[in-house]
Amino acid sequence: MKRASVSVLLCWFFLLSGCVHPSFPPVAASLSVVISLDVKAETVTFLNAENGRKIARWNINEPFQGGALSPDGRTLLLYGRELDGVYRYDLATGKPLSEWKTGSGIVSAAPSPDGRTWFLGDSEHHAVRVVSRVGKEIARLSVGHSPMTLLVNRQGTEMYALDFQDGRAFVIDTSRLRVIRSFSVPKMALGGLMREQQGELWIGGHGSGSKVETNIHVYSLRDGRLLRTVAAPVMPVDFVETSRGVFVLSHGSNTIHRFSPSGKRLGSISVGANPFAMEAAFGQLYIASYDSDEIIVVDEATLRPLARWKTGDGPLQLFIREGRT
C-alpha cells in the first residue's frame, strides 16, 4: 500500500518536473492587463493596466525572446531562437496549452486578425510558416534569412515580413499563401507600421555596422518604392498609431517622436533607459524600458510621464490585453 502511494507520488513528480510545463497563476479575463515579456529574467509580468499593480509573474525559466497575444486576448505565445517549439499559455487559467513543435529558430510570430492562422518567422528555415489555430503547419513561405518583423494588414489579406539581416521586405498574400513581391529595405530593419489609409509602410531599424539608424524609411504599400525618409534618431524600433498621431520609439536615444497623421514631426520626449517596446491604450502610451526594468506610462496627448511600473529584468516586449465584461 505504502509502496504504491510512493510510486504514484514519484509518477506525479516526474509528470510535474519533466514532461509538462508548469502552471502559473491565472489572469482573470475581466482585467485589463499590461503584459511585459522580461527576457533577461525569463519571466512574464502581468500588471493591472489601471494602476500598475502586479497581478502575476510567471517564471518561464526558458530563454524566450518574444511573444504574441491572440486577437481574443486569451492565449499568449512565447518563442525564442533556442527554444525547440512555441510555448502557449491560457491566460485565464495560467495553464500551458499544447506546445507547437516547430523546432528551434522561431524569431517572430503574428496572428491573423481573425485568429484562425498564425504566422511564425523562422530564422532556421528562412521562412514564414503559416500554422492553424491548433498548430498544424499550413504553408511554409521562403523569405529572407531572419524574418524578425511581421506586419499584417487590418483585413488580414496581406502580410509584410521584414528580413533583419539581408535588408529585404517580402509581401505575402495570405489568402493564396504566396510571396507576391519583395523590395529592398535597410539592413537590420526592425519594427514597422502599415498606414493603409496613406498607402505607406514605415520601417525602423538599428542600422548596420557601426552606423546607427537615425531615419524612418517610408515605402509605398502599393509598389514598395521608397517614398521618403523621416528623421527619428536614434534607432527607431517601435511604432504606434492612434487618433493623436504616429508615435515612434527610438531606443538609441531613449526618445518618443510624435508625428501628425500626415507625417509632420510634432515633438519628442525623452523616456526610459534603452526602451524597445511601446503600446497604446486608454489614451496612454506604455513604454518598456529595457535597462531600467520598468514600464513608463505616458499621456498620449501631453506626452507627460504619468507613472513608472516595475517589471522583471529586461522588458523587451509589451502587450495590452483589454478586459472583457
Next chain:
Amino acid sequence: MRRLRLGQKIWLSIGAAVVVTLAFSFGLLNYFYRTVYMKEVERTLIAEGTSLARDYRGGAVTEAYRRQIEWYDEKSTATILLIDNPRELSACFPFPVHYDALVSGRDRETLLNGKPVVKTGYEKRFGRRVMAVVVPLLDGRRLEGAIYLYLPLADVQAATKRAAAVFWPFAAVFAGALLVAGRRMVRQMTEPLQAMEQAAERMAEGRYEADIPVRSDDEIGRLAKAFNQMADAIAKEDERKRAFLANVSHELRTPLSYMKGYSEALLAGLAKTEEEEKAHLRLIHRETERMERLVRDLLDLARLEGQSVPLERAPLAFAQVIEDVIATYEPIAAQKRIELACELDYDIIVNGDADRLEQVVRNLLDNAIRYTPEGGVVTVRLSRLSETEGELVVQDTGKGIPKDQLPFLGQRFFRVDRARTRKEGGTGLGLAIVKQIVSLHDGAISFDSDLGRGTTVSVRLPLVWEEE
C-alpha cells in the same frame, strides 16, 4: 656508464636543487610581478576613468566633454576613447545585430550597475592584446556613454622583461656562489669517508694506523673519530696478541732450555756424583712442573676467555670456600712465618662455581704470600657491602706495586718484577685468570697498593638475593 661517486651525486643534487629553486623563484617573481603590476595598471586606469567620468553631468554626451576627454587622451600614456554610440555600447544586445561592439552585452550589464569593466586580452578592434578598463557614464539607468581606457599589454610585459634582466645576473652569481659553497661542503663531507675507505684497505693489509682527519662534530666527524678509535683498538689488540705470543714462547722456552741443558748434561755424563745427578733431575722435574703449570694456566685462561666450559653455578657459602683454601696455605705461611688473618662473614651466599671461586682465592693468596716477606701479615676479609654485594679483600704487607703499574695488573704475563717472579714460580697468568673468573661471575676486581706497605686486592661479587 661510469658509476658516480658520492661527492658527485651530492654535488649534482645541490646543483639540481639550485637550478630548480632559481627557475621556480623566477616563475614566482614573474607571476607576482605580473599580477601586482597588472593590478596596479588596472587600478590606475580605473582611477583615471572614474575621475574623468566624474566630470560627466548627465544627459547626452556634450561636445565640450568630448573635447575634454580628447585633450586628456593626448596627455595620458593610456589611450582613452569616449564611446557614446549606442551600437558600441551594445544597446541592441537583445537583437542579433552581429556587431562586435567595444562593450559587450554582458559588460553593458556591469556598466549599467555603475561598475567599471576590466578586460585583458586580444581586442580585435585594435589588433593587439590590451588591458582595457571601461567606466560607465550613467544618467540614472541610462547608459549614455562610456570611457574606454586601454594600454597595450606589450608595454606591461616589457616591465617583466626588465625585471628578468635584473634577476638573471643576480641569479647566476647566487647559483655560482651556492655551487662553490656546495662543492666545499661536499668535499668536507666526503674526504673523511674516502680516508676511511683507504684506511680500511690498509688495515686489510695489516697496517693499523688510521689517523682520519676529524673536521666537524657532525655524524661524519663522529664516524671519523670512532673509526680512529677502532683502528687504535685494533692496533693495540694486535700489539697485545704479538706480545702474548712472544711471552708464551718466551715462558715456554725458559724451562725447555733448562730441561734441555740438564738432560744433555746427564746424557753426556757430566754429573759426577749421584747426588749431582739427582740435583739435575730435580731441576728438570721442577721445570717440567712449571711448564705443566704454565700450560694448565694458559689452557684455563683460554677456556675462561672462550667460555668453552660454562660455569657450574650454585649458591654457596663463600666463607667456607675461603676457609678451606686458607687451611691448605697455613703450612706454607707458617713456613714463611707469615701470619694469616681471617675475618669472614659466614652469612654471605654467592651464586657461583665453587671450583672457580676457590681458584680465585688460591691465586690471590698465592700472590699475597709470595710477595710478603717473612714476618708479614696476610689478611683475608669477607664482608657484606650491601644487600646485594659482598667483598673479598686480600691484603698483604708486601713490598707493594708502583701506582703506575696498577692498571696493568691482570694482563697476561704482566709482572711487576719479571726476574723475581719467575724465580718464585709464578706463571704470570694468575691474576689474569682471577680477573676473568670474577668477570664471569658479574663481579669486579680492583687493586690498591702503597710501595713498601703492601697491596690490597678487592673482589666484589653479587650476592644471592634472599627473599624474605
